Amino acid sequence: MNSSGPNNCRLWPYEEARRLLERDGDGAREIVFEGGFGPSGLPHLGTMAEVLRPSFVRHAVRLIAPQRRSRLIVFIDDMDGLRKVPENVPERERVERYLGQPVSRIPDPFGCCESFSGHMVKLLRELLRPLHLEHELILSSEMYANGRFDPILRLVLEKYQEIIDLMVPTLRDENRAAWSPFLPICPSCEQVNSTRVIAHHPERGTVEFSCERTFGGSRPCGFSGERSVLGGQAKVQWKVDWAMRWRLFGVDYELYGKDLIDSARLSGQIVRLLGGTPPLGFPFEMFLDEEGRKVSKSVGRGVTVEQWQRYAPIEALKYFLFVNPRRARKLFLAAIPQYVDEYLEELRAYAAAKDEEKPLDSPLEFVLAPDSPRRFNSDLSFSLVMNVAAALGVSDRELMWNYLTRYDPAILADEDTRRMAEALLACALNFRRDYLEPALLPYEPQVQDRLIAQKLIDFLTTSPEASAREIETAIYDIGRALFPEKPGKVFQPLYRMIMQQDRGPRLGAFIRLATPQRVIGILERRLAN
């Protein structure tokens, strides 16, 4: 075996892929990866991680065993009853009255899709599109409705008591007596959170139930009767549902948040009752905010995918989600520039390694999409671009670009570097504009500052064609006149007036590039206040 081959790579997806391949030896069977999405809320960073990470393992499998077929299922539980209206959807009061119904039967509060979950799935597709992942979205409601789950639902009816025996010890005392693996959908009020099973009849494929349960916003209607559990008239509860999917699709590999460790253990026992084998599991850590608290989806803490995409190239996001899934990682807005710089660093290293033909053990082997820039031959960093943005203002992208290309002409030397630099610029501008700029304190020019500004305006007005050096000299002359002992003191007030910061670029060159006219305008506005 080649010593630089995928079998010797230590990155976690390779380790996982080897674990997976060892499990069924030389089997030629298709390997099934599963990730899940609960469409009772908007997709978020965790959703993305849940699809991305198994796809990393899948990629490693392909590198190690190229002949092995595989598929990645993203299972969408749109049969779930809505328990709470998320804070970030419109028309919340309008949605309120559908609480307790499966999300696939609730109208879209955004008004553009066929259902609540339909909308969330649309958002999910949009979220996943730029990732270029090969995957299949599978809707729970369709699987139930078209009967694909029926054979296993019958099995659940047969193993009813055994499943209950497994579950009951994990429940609170007061809930033990009433628990059932089935949740029928009430034909009268359409709620799924409101039904309670009273009896089950494996031979008829039915359960008896009454609509009397108050849970997750449900308002029981009192209906009672006997209904088939097949064909989408009932669903099974979470841990049983997970087991059912594993059984039906033959899932080999599933990543989940560590909050699901206990669920996975139980579902694993259930899937054995159903004649299946639990998949290889991989619990990953949650994301933390600046204070080290768990990032919440409903509350506005943490960083949203939209923010990521606005402030960082998509590859940097993938890179972030690649690194260290077993470690809780802090993610907050102020840390984004750092993560982007980390990615750029990795990209430079990757390009260098690529030249030596040993790119396999780089995270970028997993992160780069076909259309991603694959090298970055510039020392440009997020912080550098942001500093320049601070100086040049965020409104004029062209000016910034001119400045950067003059700063480092290598940006233009190849297509990949240029595209990456453009992305970097766009992100840094967004970050600066949204996040840093609003926090800047407006500077109140003092008497002396006004004098300095006026003198500079006069000079620039009379000598609009002055060179960078001549402008620099003129500023220094102003300084010499005012502060004979330390002429350099003239600069800070100018930085403050022009760019609201204490330090900045060499002013001569800067003013030349930004054009004297523009600087005159800025100073005059400052004086007018």
Next chain:
RNA sequence: GAGCCGUUAGCUCAGGCGGUUAGAGCAUCUGACUUUUAAUCAGAGGGUCCCGGGUUCGAGUCCCGGACGGCUCACCA
């Protein structure tokens, strides 16, 4: 209380299977650039690797115990 995960510089993090003096980036400080208070360059400081035991010639790394932090222990997915 039980289980899982974590704790390395001010911050974010690296440290394959134990091996020399524990690293990086950012931040901080100093200096240089014959006209800047820099975005450049050079340099510096900064660590009880959470604590205590153990195994070992040798422990940030392995084992045991403890502290601290996070999460889970729901008819939620």
